[in-house]
Amino acid sequence: MTHSSIRRRAIRDEQKEERRQAILDTAWQLLQSKGYEALTMADVANTLGLAKGTVYLYFQTKEALFLALVEQQLTDLFSEFDAALLERSGATSIAGVINAICEALEKRPGLARLLAILHTILEQNISLAEATRFKYFLKQHFEKTGALLEQCLPFLKVGEGAHLLLQCHALVIGIWQLADPAPVVQEALQQADLQVFKIDFAHEFSQTLQALLYGLEYQAQKEQRS
Numbered sequence: 001m002t003h004s005s006i007r008r009r010a011i012r013d014e015q016k017e018e019r020r021q022a023i024l025d026t027a028w029q030l031l032q033s034k035g036y037e038a039l040t041m042a043d044v045a046n047t048l049g050l051a052k053g054t055v056y057l058y059f060q061t062k063e064a065l066f067l068a069l070v071e072q073q074l075t076d077l078f079s080e081f082d083a084a085l086l087e088r089s090g091a092t093s094i095a096g097v098i099n100a101i102c103e104a105l106e107k108r109p110g111l112a113r114l115l116a117i118l119h120t121i122l123e124q125n126i127s128l129a130e131a132t133r134f135k136y137f138l139k140q141h142f143e144k145t146g147a148l149l150e151q152c153l154p155f156l157k158v159g160e161g162a163h164l165l166l167q168c169h170a171l172v173i174g175i176w177q178l179a180d181p182a183p184v185v186q187e188a189l190q191q192a193d194l195q196v197f198k199i200d201f202a203h204e205f206s207q208t209l210q211a212l213l214y215g216l217e218y219q220a221q222k223e224q225r226s
Helices: 003-034 041-048 052-058 062-088 094-106 109-115 128-152 160-179 183-188 192-197 201-225
Strands: none
Touching (some): 003 041, 003 109, 041 052, 041 062, 062 094, 062 109, 094 109, 094 128, 094 201, 109 160, 128 160
């Protein structure tokens, strides 16, 4: 392969990556205004001035496109969270860890919305290769960030930091689904005697995570005494 052909290939690869990122950015922007259910691949293509088939060259399904968005948003979230944990360099308070997690999540409500449909929708129409790669992506980040959590919270045993992140993942999914009901349910909840079902995601997530962490700390102390 000649030098010029290598250069042309590099340019083409760079252009492909730029277009792929443009598709992701556009899908993310449209998600904020239209929501996942109403959003189509044609919407993404039309916004970019592309043929719908072009979008499918980069992402074979709508689910694969939004799974890639989840991965991109999680990469940013873990990066921010890891930096916050490293700044604490050693043991820190449970409240400090909760604040770091909640601050990272509150900046990304769109991510919480996608995580809530991750298992029921996004992972239902993807290839085995895409599913395997995504799970290894999560595993890598859970292990890295989990180890940092164990340094900050000494009552966590080796491996418990990663499991704690899995529990946080489950909390986000469950609590967001309760905090973001369907429009008809939101209307029903306007009744005064149904207010018990209206919850604030940030508050409920923080309180539930706090109960979980203090419970783990208490269990660790109990085991040390026995």
